Amino acid sequence: MTLQVTPTVDATGSLDRPSSTWTGWGQWLALFTMTVDHLTRYALPDGWELGWAGSSIGRIAFPLFAAMVAWHGLFNTRNPLRYARRILMIGLVAQLPYMLMPRSTDGLILNICFTLSLGLTGGVWLQALRERLERGALGPLRLIAEVGLAVAAWATAGLWVEYSHLGLLMIPLYMIAMRALHEGGEALAERLVATAMALPVLTVAGLMNSSDLAKSFTVATCLAILLLAAGAHRLIPRVPLGMPRRLWLGWYPGHFAAIALWLWLAGGLG
Incomplete structure (x- = not known):
């Protein structure tokens, strides 16, 4: 999932740019938690009783990936739709090894990169819609x-992608909340409005999982990201060891391929 972009003011020039140093830490955490989730779900024997790790640590991964995509799409990349296409390309490469994973559901499911790419596309559309409405450049029929x-x-699309309809909502709702929190003034009314804009993404995060343990980790991850958007981003130091670009781009398809090979050698695919 290609999240490394050249920092710049967004295409409209209407947003100032917050610090993105937290995403350096986020990359390492996202890969670790995603790998824990997939190892406990697909590779490790049920007898090890490590399902709790996927329901806790593993629930950090998706809201964190979605947050980084939303953050870069909103604040950093000059062309968010091109950024969405790059994520989609990684999804296409990863789809075959992803389809080799043992799954409890039948039919074709597209991997998380499709969810992130489509979610970012929807978020970009929503931001553009808001700006056109503010300019009065959109008639009621067109709207x-x-x-x-x-x-x-x-x-x-929600019928085909991982995390379904709720997953597709995460990035657009993140972008709405991040923009409101970042632009919010110091007046009480402005802060209350910004806080209200954060409630939808927290609600969706809570609805995405069934167990209380999973819900708590997903919502806590979202809340931490929203605090960063509200100003805590200034407190995060630069990560001492940046994620190598090739590792970042190749880990998602690569770790699925490695798990598929392991399952084949162990007889899990036969």
Whole structure:
């Protein structure tokens, strides 16, 4: 999942740029928690009774990946749609080894990169929609048509991607919350409005999992990210060892391929 982008002001020039040093730490944490989730789910024997790790540590990965994509798409990249296409390309490479994982559901499911790419595309559309409405550049018929098409696309895509409909909402809702928290003034009314904008993404995070343990880790991850957007990003030092780009780009498809090979050698795919 390609999250390393050249820092710059967004295409509209309307947002100042917060510090993104926290994403250096986020990359290491995201890969670690994702790997723990997938190892406990697919590779390690059930008799080891490590399901708790996937329901706790593993629940950090997706909201963290979604947060980094939303953050870079909102604050750092000059062309967020091109950024979404790069994520999609990684998803295409990873899809075959992903499909080799033992799954409890039938049918084709597209991996998390598709969820992130489509979610970022939706977030970009929402940001552009807001700006056009503020300029009065969008008529009511065009607004109804665009919203209708967006809802239809979300309803259809949610049937095919990992984390389904709720997963597709994470990045657009993150972007709304991050922008509100970052732009919020010091007045009480402004802070209350910014806080209210954070509630939808926290609600969706809570709905994504069934167990209380999983819910708590997912919501806590989202809350930590929102605190960063509200100003805590200034307190995060630069990571001592940056993630090598090739490792970052190759880990997602590569670790699925390694798990698939292990399962094949162990007879799990036969």
